[in-house]
Structure formats: C-alpha cells, structure tokens
Amino acid sequence: MAEAKQKHPRLILRNFLTLFQCEELEFIHKSNSTVGYRPNVFSTTLSHLIATNSPHLLMPFVPIRESLKEKVEEFFGCEYELFVEFTGLISWCRGASIGWHSDDNRPYLKQRAFAAVCYLNSFGKDFKGGLFHFQDGEPRTIEPLAGDVVMYTADGHNIHSVDEITGGERLTLTLWFSRDASHDEDAKLVSLLSQRLLHNNVPGPCLPLLASSNMYWFSLDQSSHRQLGFDICWARLHVLGFDVYSYQDTSCDSDLSELLTMPLQLARGVELFNVEFVNILHALQDF
Ligand SMILES: O=C(O)CCC(=O)C(=O)O
Ligand SMILES: [Fe+2]
Incomplete structure (x- = not known):
C-alpha cells in the first residue's frame, strides 16, 4: 500500500x-x-x-x-x-x-x-x-x-x-x-x-457583462466560415425551452451575437415573459 x-x-x-x-x-x-x-x-x-x-x-x-x-x-x-x-x-x-x-x-x-x-x-x-x-x-x-x-x-x-x-x-x-x-x-x-x-464603470452590482462574442461562438468546423456554428448562451437557453425575443430594431444588419448583448425578453412557445434582461448572460443567470 x-x-x-x-x-x-x-x-x-x-x-x-x-x-x-x-x-x-x-x-x-x-x-x-x-x-x-x-x-x-x-x-x-x-x-x-x-x-x-x-x-x-x-x-x-x-x-x-x-x-x-x-x-x-x-x-x-x-x-x-x-x-x-x-x-x-x-x-x-x-x-x-x-x-x-x-x-x-x-x-x-x-x-x-x-x-x-x-x-x-x-x-x-x-x-x-x-x-x-x-x-x-x-x-x-x-x-x-x-x-x-x-x-x-x-x-x-x-x-x-x-x-x-x-x-x-x-x-x-x-x-x-x-x-x-x-x-x-x-x-x-x-x-x-x-x-x-x-474602476466604477460597471452597470450594477449583479448585472453581468458579456465578454467578446467570439468567446461564446462555438464553431462546428474550425477551419470553415465563421457562420457554421452557434452562440453557446443562446444554445443553452434553447435547450431549456426558451426563445429569445429582442425588441431592438432588427431591421438593421446587426448579427445574432450583437443582438444577444442587448436587452431582451424570453419566450416559450407563444408565451412572452414580462421580465426584461440586460443581455443574454443576465437571462441565463436569472431566468
Ligand atoms: O476531467 C478529467 O477527468 C481529467 C482531465 C485532464 O486530464 C486534464 O484536464 O488534464
Ligand atoms: Fe490531465
């Protein structure tokens, strides 16, 4: 022994x-x-x-x-x-x-x-x-x-x-x-x-800030075009049965990862939940 x-x-x-x-x-x-x-x-x-x-x-x-x-x-x-x-x-x-x-x-x-x-x-x-x-x-x-x-x-x-x-x-x-x-x-x-x-430049004591969007981007094929993949935060919400509803002006050409840094609400099927989150990390931490 x-x-x-x-x-x-x-x-x-x-x-x-x-x-x-x-x-x-x-x-x-x-x-x-x-x-x-x-x-x-x-x-x-x-x-x-x-x-x-x-x-x-x-x-x-x-x-x-x-x-x-x-x-x-x-x-x-x-x-x-x-x-x-x-x-x-x-x-x-x-x-x-x-x-x-x-x-x-x-x-x-x-x-x-x-x-x-x-x-x-x-x-x-x-x-x-x-x-x-x-x-x-x-x-x-x-x-x-x-x-x-x-x-x-x-x-x-x-x-x-x-x-x-x-x-x-x-x-x-x-x-x-x-x-x-x-x-x-x-x-x-x-x-x-x-x-x-x-450095008092944070939004509030418990409101998360997203890191750069590529830290959440899961590429399905490392060698190919960036589009082939998904945002891991969005995917985790999706697995829990939620959709993301963004009330930003989506007519502009902002991409998905940019939208997820902005205020959003969660939906499940046709039900839209009232709570507003400052970004997708906030939604994941507090849903
Ligand atoms: O997750 C484990 O069981 C071991 C992982 C490991 O060997 C490592 O990260 O070096
Ligand atoms: Fe190891």
Whole structure:
C-alpha cells in the first residue's frame, strides 16, 4: 500500500461534494461558460466571472477550494505549502477526449504539483464515454460520479487519459496546486477584483457583462466560415425551452451575437415573459 502510494501518489474521495454543490456549480457553468481551450470543451474560470461582472458567483467556490487544498496537503504531506494555481469548471461535449499525458507536461505547466478533479455529473446518466484512466497502478479506471474527486501528482507518476465523450456533456471542477507563490491564483483574483471595484464603470452590482462574442461562438468546423456554428448562451437557453425575443430594431444588419448583448425578453412557445434582461448572460443567470 505504502509502496503503491509512493509509485503512483493518488487518492479517490467518494461523495466529497454534495449533490447540491454539484448542481450549484453546474448552474454557474451553464450560465457563464465560454468556448474552451480545446475542441468541444467549454470552461468557466474564476477570472472570467470577475471580468464579466459576476464576482458574487465566486462564493460557492471558496469553501470547496479551501477543503480541496487541505485534503491535498494532508494526503501528500505538504501542509501549508500549496497555492491554488487554477480553478475552473470544464465541460466536455461529444468528440472531446485527451490522450496519455501528465498535467505538468509543458514548460509553462511545470509549476503544477498536484491536480484535483471533482466530478459534477455522472457517467452513464449525464454523458457517455469519458472514463478516466491511469496508465499504471491502481485504481486503473475511474467512472466519474457526481460528488467524487480524484487527486494525483501532476508529474510522470500519474500519466492519465480521458476517453472520448460519445454523448451528453461531462462536467468537472478542476484545480491545480503549486508550491510556487508566484502562481497563486488568489493573488491574481484579488487584484482583478480590486481593479473592477476601483474602476466604477460597471452597470450594477449583479448585472453581468458579456465578454467578446467570439468567446461564446462555438464553431462546428474550425477551419470553415465563421457562420457554421452557434452562440453557446443562446444554445443553452434553447435547450431549456426558451426563445429569445429582442425588441431592438432588427431591421438593421446587426448579427445574432450583437443582438444577444442587448436587452431582451424570453419566450416559450407563444408565451412572452414580462421580465426584461440586460443581455443574454443576465437571462441565463436569472431566468
Ligand atoms: O476531467 C478529467 O477527468 C481529467 C482531465 C485532464 O486530464 C486534464 O484536464 O488534464
Ligand atoms: Fe490531465
């Protein structure tokens, strides 16, 4: 057991998060995510929540980040040594996968010492495919289940992969930890928060601002014309059964993504709801 821990330092924790916490984070992701860093992947970072004037949505992350850091420090024997380097909600849609790798496998990722991946939804129920595998050691394969967490060193002792998603959307809260204080995410977040508070140019305490429209544009074919794709915010509302009604003058040649930055109302079938939203992010967060 001790030898296995030395060779492949890793820990699986069942039911670390409650289903309520999973659902709360899922709601935040589905109402704020942008197109991610790899094909068919969407992400919500904490700095993005600040940049889009939704810092109140950071609150549910605070106790979870703290207890994950404590667990990692306790299990890997490095109490009070770690900084959270990155926190993000990451969802993988059909076609997304990642081959064998370690999480520190690029020069710009060398500061990463440990990873914690929290599963926010479940294999077989919410998505198909997407099993997690370690190349060596035990456990070899992990079936993602809402609330469970896998923690492992970011180095070559824990080479891993994720099978292609074949249906649904697989959602995780993923954190990396570093020993290097210059990669402390908290310091970056505090600085972003204070910049926003000092520059009083935000519309109101809780009214979201959209990032640039290409951050929400999901291209179906990366290489082809920009038109082939959809706006992820609009698509998420559509999945929930809503249509968007914009009372802007649509006779001008404004495109869809521009309209979604303007005031709008929601409709379902022939029913038009009275509430006016400042933009589509506001509708997603408050419908
Ligand atoms: O989502 C997972 O299970 C692991 C993802 C992963 O390996 C990564 O993002 O580096
Ligand atoms: Fe990884």
